[in-house]
Amino acid sequence: MSVVPFFLMATISSCFLAQHAGAVTTDPSEVTALKAMKSNLIDPMKNLNTWNSGDPCTSNWKGIICTAILNDGYLHIQEVQLLRLNLSGTLVTDLRLLSHLNILDVMWNNISGSIPKEIGNITSLKLLLLSGNKFSGSLPDEIGLLANLNRLQIDQNQISGPIPTSFANLNYIKHFHMNNNSISGQLPPELSTLPRLLHLLVDNNKLTGYLPPEYSRMPSLKILQLDNNNFSGTTIPASYGNMTTLLKLSLRNCSLQGTIPDLSGIPHLIYLDLSWNQLKGSIQLNKVSIYVTTIDLSNNFLNGSIPSSFTGFPSLQRMSLENNLLVGSVPLVWKNMTFNGNESLILDFQNNYFTTISDTLKPPTNVSVLLYGNPLCENGNQPNLIQFCQPQIITPASGSAASTNLKCYPCPTDLSFEYNPLSPIPCLCAVPLGVGIRLKSPAISDFRPYIDDFEINLTSLLNLYLYQLYFDIFIWENGPRLRMYLKLFPSNSSLFNVSEVLRLRQKFTGWEITLSDTFGPYELLNFTLGSYADVVPSATPSRSSTGALVGILLGSVTGALILSAVITALIMRRRSRYLRLLQKRSRSNSRIKVADVKDFTLEEMALATNNFNKAAELGQGGYGKVYKGVLADGTLVAVKRAHAGSLQGSVEFSTEIELLSRLHHRNLVSLVGYCDEDDEQMLIYEFMPNGTLHDHLSVTSEKPLNFLMRLRIAMETARGILYLHTEADPPIIHRDIKTSNILLDSKFVAKVADFGLSRLAPVPDVEGIVPDHVSTVVKGTPGYLDPEYFLTRQLTDKSDVYSLGVVFLELITGRRPISHGKNIVREVSLLYRSGETFSIVDSRMGSYPSECIQTFVSLAIKCCHEETDARPAMPEVVRELEKIWNMMLETDIELSMSTETESRNTAKPSSSSSPSTSGSVKQLVSLDISGSDLSSGIIPPVTPR
Template identity: 65%
Template sequence: MSGAKIFLCGAVVAVLSCFFVQFAGAQITDPSEVTALKAIRNSLIDPFNELKNWDSGDPCTSEWTGITCYNSTLSDGYLHVQELQLLKRNLSGNLSPELGQLSYMKILDFMWNKINGSIPKEIGNITALELLLVNGNQLSGPLPEELGYLPNLNRIQIDQNHISGPVPKSFANLNKTKHFHMNNNSISGQIPSELSRLPELLHLLLDNNNLTGSLPPELSRFPKLLILQLDNNNFSGSSIPASYGNMAQLLKLSLRNCSLQGAVPDLSRIQQLGYLDLSQNRLTGSIPSSRLSDNITTIDLSNNLLSGSIPSSFSDLPHLQRLSLENNKLNGSVPSTIWENVTLTGNESLILDFQNNSLANITSALNPPANVTLLLYGNPVCANANQLNIVEFCQPQIVQAPGGSTNSKISCPPCPTDLDYENNPLYPIPCFCSVPLALGYRLKSPGFSDFRPYEHSFEEYLTSGLLLYLYQLEIVSFLWEEGPRLRMYLKLFPNATLFNASEVRRIQDMFTGWLIPDSDIFGPYELLNFTLGSYGPVISNASRSGLGTGAMVGIVLGAVAGAATLSAVITMLILRRHSKYRLVPKKRTLSRIPVKIDGVKDFTFEEMALATNNFSSSTQVGQGGYGKVYRGVLADGTVVAIKRAQQGSLQGSKEFFTEIELLSRLHHRNLVSLIGYCDEEDEQMLVYEFMANGSLRDHLSARCKEPLKFSMRLRIALGSARGILYLHTEADPPIFHRDIKATNILLDSKFIAKVADFGLSRLAPVPDTEGTVPAHVSTVVKGTPGYLDPEYFLTHKLTDKSDVYSLGVVFLELLTGMHPISHGKNIVREVTTAYQSGMMFSVIDSLMGSYPSECIEKFVSLALRCCQDETDARPSMAEVFREVENIWRMTPEVDVTPSESTATDAGKTVTPPSSSLAAGNPYVSSDVSGSNLLSGAIPTITPR
């Protein structure tokens, strides 16, 4: 190398050395925040050593427990703490004033610990703070005025502590705050009328405190308030302002046991009101006769001094669950109209508690339905209970809101014991063992008195908010607590055997970040505990700092970089200065499983990079759990599909090798061909023939521009069955695929179906020493939920009939367009129910257009026989292929020797019957052109 080049290299080395040193210094936590965190640690008592890793390393780069940092440095060059989440860690001690130095923090969470002392005023310095969560501790002292100047605060939860003193007037400055949860403390003084200026407030929960004075009429000015809950305070001598009837958005008004006087205001203008509790006050006068909202579930006016009759406006309230008027001075007759026009179904019920009033008459015979509870004890009318035949209604009772378990267990074989496996009682296939997450969950202000009618709605609300399926949630139990609040014990089951670490973190963040949308009927919630169980070590060791791999490498390089290392890097770059692609090929290493198989090409990483333009996003054509799929063009012009695993995954090297080894010796027109592979350090890729028309699932989607017609679907079924039949009977030795599904049936440019993805495949049993072939392979259950053979689930015995079951599900997808599992519904059950009830055609995919009904009937029957729970009840793959071929042959005017090299089909078509087999099968006319032949259209003949 010339002197000039040496000088240039030296200069570059010097510059890069400075860069790496500076870069390394930047990727650390702000030193002032490190100091603050250590002070916070020292102020806490940690009996179970939950914060043991706070004693060494950098908070952001060493993954300190509960610490989440920003994904990149800010303008000052340091990393900063974004979240401090220490939910239920058995911590005691005090909150350190140094918390105020975490000025970039958005979430401060110390919920459900045993921390005492006061809330530091320095928290008011954290201008980025959005969630202040310290509920469920032993905090005392007043609320700092400084908290009222947090410009981004969304939620303040200080409930269930011992906080005293008044609500600071400065809280009226919290213009972004939506949730004030300050219940169950010792807060005193009057509610500041200035709070009514808050433009975004949704929930004001100040119940169970020592508030006094008058109820401010100004609270009616809240523009968005949904819940006003002030129970168990002492507004002695105050009345309920009439202006509260103008709170148009209000969903819940709860002023129980507040020493209120005066009249019940007219609340009929609150069109969304669902829950009204004014009980245990000293309210007088009559009950307003105007009708309340149709959304009302609960009206509790008990334990007051109300007089007059029970108004007829309480009749015909469609969602009413409880009307409590006991312990008043109401007179007149018992109004049977309240229940006469109410329709209650299922587990819906209505409680009418009129005990201890002055009701002296009945207007007609009292005969409420079984799910209406009528309580009349303590009324004059009960003096003649025997003559009036109302003895059953005159017994003293205290009606409690029901609780208990919601799902019954089924008898299943025991699950493995190495992890916290459980049977998911709601999984579409019985006795599926997986590891759930357990959590304690509480509705803080529900808008109903009886949860049972809302159970399914709650399941839909929570699973949709968490982006889970209905069957992944089990409500183990629910219990009403003082408040009233509804406490639940929930389990969340994975869609496979385990949640991965990122999914657990996502779910936890959804709860702790309050990212689940609010619900009008269920109100605000709180997370009581989030039990990781078997996931604990996985999550605690997983990085939550958000630092990329490059940042971590930068830190290491910055620390160890020297002139020799940098010179080597520069030399390499100079030698490759003419390369079109700046991505350096990985160093070749020995495969973790030796892969050298004749007939399959071994590609280099650089060849793969060249074929995909450096794995450009523009070449990506798919993505799955293993990684991404790219469309590539090899040096000889061959178009290929390259499946690139996420580093270190590809479902494991064993499956990588399995697919190569199997596909290298499988050659059939209905199986995807393997062209080659790449197995270099930390990179594993499989190279297949390119399938221009993607997967079968792509073409069953409602978003598909040209839906598949019946004849094309039948061709795909025939090709798929032929490919699997080859695996079972002609491959040597035979093979069980073990993961047949619509996404693993690919379509080439001529719509020829080809079975793909052999990573989970197993060789069929071989004859033993006596020449007997075992009927099954004993193996760990693997596959895709919705396609898995139930008997394989239960026994771990894999057979050829396991593939038959999976293909039967694919056939049902072809017929209906449905997913195997969708919104808690299982395709096998749905089609079976429709078939048995004579409504088979109601589930046939409307996008398919016209079809021959007789062929549909036979195809449905075959698919359901493939999906029988018992192995012996299913046909063999040879029988499946033969029956599909017969259906093909009986399709009117179809080519009886279908060619897989063309896409021309013919036959009669019929308009889909509207409801049942009895609806008939009139034929309709249709023209045939080249375009609709490819879509599977079939010409018509004269109606018979």
Template identity: 60%
Template sequence: MSRSRIVSFVFVSVVWLYWFSQLNGAGAQITHPAEVTALGAIKKNLIDPNQNLSNWNRGDPCTSNWTGVLCFNKTMDDGYLHVAELQLLNMNLSGSLSPELGLFSYMKILDVMWNNISGSIPKEIGNITSLELLLLNGNQLTGPMPEEIGNLPNLDRIQIDQNQISGSIPKSFANLNMTQHFHMNNNSISGQIPPELSRLPSLVHLLLDNNNLSGYLPPELAEMPSLHILQLDNNHFNGSTIPSSYGNMSKLLKLSLRNCGLQGSIPDLSEIPNLAYIDLSSNQLNGSIPPNKLSENITAIDLSNNNLSGTIPVNFSYLPRLQRLSLANNSLSGSVPSPIWQNKIVNETEGLVVDLQNNLLSNISGSLNLPPNVTVSLLGNPICSNVNMIQFCISQSDVSNNQNSTNFTVVCPDQSCPPPYEYSPTSPVPCFCAVPLLVSYRLKSPGFWDFRPYIQQFEVYLSSGLHLNIYQLDVNSYAWEEGPRLQMFLKIFPVYSANGTHLFNRSEVLRIQSLFTGWRIPDNDVFGPYELISFTLLGPYEDEIPHSSTSGMSKGALAGIVLGAIAGGFMLSTIVSLLILRSHSKKHRAASKRRLLSKISMKIDGVRDFTYGEMVLATNNFNSSAQVGQGGYGKVYKGILADGTAVAIKRAQEGSLQGEKEFLTEIELLSRLHHRNLVSLIGYCDEEGEQMLVYEFMSNGTLRDYLSGKSKESLSFAMRLRIALGSAKGILYLHSEADPPIFHRDIKASNILLDSKFTAKVADFGLSRLAPVPDMEGSVPAHVSTVVKGTPGYLDPEYFLTHKLTDKSDVYSLGVVFLELLTGMHPISHGKNIVREVSAAYQSGMIFSVVDGRMGSYPSDCVEKFLTLARKCCQEETDARPSMAEVVRELENIWVMMPESDTKTTESLITKPGKVVTPPSSSSTTKNPYVSADVSGSDLVSGVIPTITPR
């Protein structure tokens, strides 16, 4: 069929379809008209920069798969379909919630989590009597909670946490007899906790931490028959006591009342049979610790920072699951019973931390031997005057949550699993290659302090809740957050099939997604409540899986369906022809794009078009001995061109879509970027089915190599500061001097390369994005809305949550690199996040304990200023971070402060390629006294090392 005939045929077919739809008239409208109106009002009130709701004006909501709109699969008594769920999770939406939400008379789930929606919660939500899940957390909602929400008889879960909600808790909430979950933490809720809440028969989790609640703790809360978690940390119950009735909460698993201004004594909690977690720290509690034996399920007890006196009770010695006991900063006296740790049997995945710092303890009763994986700190007690107790007198920074993030890797052929395919790390068949579902998931109130002993139990729990085989679930990484909360990055792989299936089918993806979004995974006593942060579909899933499932049909639409079927049959041959035409067109466009790329690149000054043969000769046929690196894009080889020039050749792995994109992006950007702190593009090769980029060769490799110890030489502080300054200048050029400006989006230590003179050069622009350009009125948008990409540990938290990429996103990533330069640590390692770890050390005045010992001596005031700058760069709030120009200016100021001997030594060292020697310690006095990077806790206490006072 010729192209002109196809076009004519399509035109006639479209006319036929239009005529049939007009003939059918109102019969095609099968969603209730009031709900169609409501959806229109909702869209009007929302700002949708990513155009996620662009299909909300096409056809009928329930039969046209409107994004996020899920309907019942059959008509109700009124003859219409109705909306069952509104799922708008993490879509970068802003604006406000429309009062028309109250028109959804059958809705069960309202989910707008993790957006930027502001304004108040419409009181009309109280009209949706069928509502079961009200999920509004992670937005910018303000104003009070509507009394009308108390009118929802079927509500199971209300989540408004991480907003700016104010006002008091409505007493009407005591009418929510079916509600099991009150998650209202991290807001500005004030006033008294209503004692009337004690009438709630089904409430399991009451999370009100991080608010402005005041008054007294209602004793009546003990009357709630089903309460598992009571979490009220960081409120203002000043002068209130902990009611003794709380010892009668028979179902309680976790009691967390940290930093609430509480006074009086600790109630007897020994009658709570399954209590696992107690945190009463940072209050003004006094008296002695109750001596009665606690539940054997206890994993964590934190009574630190109170006014407790008396002795440490022996009952702490018989807690088999105990992971952490903190009694620091009290007035406890007498002996420390060593059976606390001697009776504890730990293995390689378990540990015990006993923090007894800053009390009046004078000796240890029993054995002084510490079992493996047990840490005891008695620093600041009279006992530490005894030299025989030195093993117990370690610093506070050593009493940290040292856990391992579980990443299991397999050794498989590099080329056989191109992105987005991955090897399933726990598949029973080695090197099974498939596309996983990516899930960001968080435990909001876990009942333990150390995750390691529970990892396997968690995998069994979650995989069974999802009805999957345990090998399909990979806990790729995890990290503790403030709360404490435990965030995880999960990968879910399809089941291995002998017929070679490497993907989930459509129905299975929708099933797994609905289990998360509908909170259909049963709660677990150990792991507590969870929340879904994101559910990411890659590659083949991205286009194939719709946001909502197809709904059923009303009887009134039957005629329209019949007529549509007739028209559909008429269109069948047209569709087949179009698919053939589209296939040919797609191949033609791909070939044209490649030819166009070559033509454009040929005209770029200084960028060479290499042949495949030249690349083969340069690398000795890509010999493994020439390979110097590897990434998600492919392998990197050192090559020697015919003229003797050493180059780095980045060769895309075959079939990599990511490689295709990076290839085009890097040529486009690097061909017009010229700065001494950016890696230069020499040329490219685009033939024989190969795509290669050719760069200047950086003989000293990556910054990460030097910080991780792969290189035998170490970097002095002056060298690290010089590298930081060079990196910042390169990024400043991208932000302010490139035309148009560029956001790098993947700044990390492995993308900062070092030449023969240790000049830092920023590399790898495959993920970079052009910065916003002025609009018609001359104003420049503050951000680019884009899918989140980058490297975990370096990602700007605000960009991760909002999908808004700004110049400050690069500032955050560079701040993490600065912390790496200071400490030598990885951004995420063994369950620890570098930003959190350095902040904790800084706030405790022990920052020198995390400084990298490999860099030798350093001037303390310069290190302090460098640290302060790095922490500013890593602020969670975008506006709190400095601009890149301010970063460069501050680094230059620190460089000027450096002792002249350091800067001269550095300049002399960089003239000797491949050798970096740590400058010797100076005994002479300068305005910047050196500090040894290898210090002990006792040195820090005695004042030999100048400490940093938090500002």
């Protein structure tokens, strides 16, 4: 079934409109502007192919939304929505001809050049959205002519020069988002006259000069975020203490001097960050709002003691005072607080001069107290403080906000069906909409206690039920900013109707959602239509001002309803027959036939596994159970048996047979055969005696792998994936690389397994052009999923590289990808950048050359880069691993060549694992590689000294 009945309404309506509209066309000057715009844009994905013919408003040009007929008899372009289409090139000056434009959105592309000053002629413009491109040059003064502008988003570009003083004329502006550019010069004091400005975000630029005291007069300002600029020698104006509407003040790393002003005149301040400056004096924050969630005054020169009032913040999540000159006693900040569920409090008081704390220091499990680097930690008579006196870095928790233990049969695969775990109808399969957003300036440090509030807030703004919103994941990023991926499900049905999809899309792309102040402003990263993409129009006439168009539309809709009803009945009959055929197929004895792969009978498999005896079970996954078996000729095998009646199992079953039957490589698990008989589907593989890499990295493993073994496993796994990407014909993207899918044979040779989710890589089209991705439903394992693939549903070979990078980080740290809400990629990257690489190395693997581990960590982080293009390709990954291996051989290290597996972990710690170790390791370090088949040529041969 390839279409959904009620989708036909929109499609048929468009046909009626095109047939009967006659002379109703788009203003010719605006058509000229769009054609000029397309000619200047590079469109490798051919997203704008619909712009080649027909009329923009009546031929459904992608991203073009129109008004209805005005008095001049024309349709007019109201919105240009080109979010995340992989466009490059430049914007043209002819944009000025779009005289009725309300929204210009080209966010998250690669458009370069300057921002055309002619945009200032589009006086109707309300939203100018240019974030996430490569715009350069200065901001045009002419933007100040946009009298109706509500939102200016130019963040994450390469814009330089000053902020024009003409921006003070934008009396309707509410949002200035100009962060992450190279904007320089003085903040214009003139902006203080803006009556409606809510958010001023200009962090991560090159601003200099002073902080305008006049900003305290802004009547509506809620967020002032100026982090990472250089206001060298200036102080925080005392008048900022009178900003009565302010909720968040963030001036981190701004080279500020002087003292902290009295902020008691800010009654609703809930987030304060003045860290990484040169502030002096005592902390004068006795009257900060009781609703404050975050106080960060770290890395200054503050002295005196912590105010006693710091025990009166019931909503506090993080207080960071580390790296100051504070003295006296550490107050029990939490003593008046209560904690529910996943609420937590981090108190970072490291590297000060505190000398005392309560002898009965026993904070709740929800409270983390960090005291390292204080005199009180040097007193050996207080053993109760040992756990608080270790150096630590605690990062915000990311993770999944919704979970369920509901067990459901897999959904149909003809559309992007999946079950909604929150639906009041158990196991209801539905097609969701995907939404990616980023909170740009949240007033919290820990999102978990606020998840319920966020869900209530967002669903009420979208007019949805709570169970229609499902969190996939939320991730903290530098800023700090909070990125999240959501799914919107239909209400107790399998599919949204077209009008509901259009309504929800307009809510996000039209910025019609205003989240509560706690969550601050957001930006839209993606609105993924998925299976709705081919049937939801991208341009829809609206608000007709003439009776003629109303008549046309009414006639169209009437005809559409009648025809839709007829087709719905036909398709429902077809769907019913389709399901009956599926059921008949699952009950039949028909069997798959694959050439050159042995077809086992059910009787043979029952005999091999002692009738699938529980004692023969090796494990269980989403597909089914795995058994150890012995074939009639004595061959040991692993038998993967699908769950009975599993449609998904059937799809993965066929996929894996098809792929493995023609893949032959030392580092890929071999397929021995299959069984497809009497509702039973089984795959039979070569037996891998040493199980999965996941088992050997577990904290419960009795014989942890040493560094050399881990490096060898990384290299062999990479070679297996390199074969898939470059030598398989056609190439294959694995899509589910993880430690539990890397198996180890009797000699600990690593082999990649489980190809049930694999996809064939793109092949050349008729013109010989190879697409750079495969568009597909997101599948894989949380923690290993490429965030770009998750965001765009565009699968590439670099998606495998990301997953492999996570495996490398597991090999290095011994940690899981997501543990206790912490993401391994973010944690390791943070410590690596701060020069603390060795603090995360798994101590169970014994000694190692420091330069090798540094290089290995660097490679892993590159593989896990958020941007696809920044990751290395598999040939480069393999080369880098071989360099590390050769580096091992070049260091002055004795390699133990013991052949007994039991002696693998006799490595003794040495100074080579210390960050202070020099580049050349001269000590004798025991690095055992027993079990390695060095004569195979897969690993370069090693000669013991």
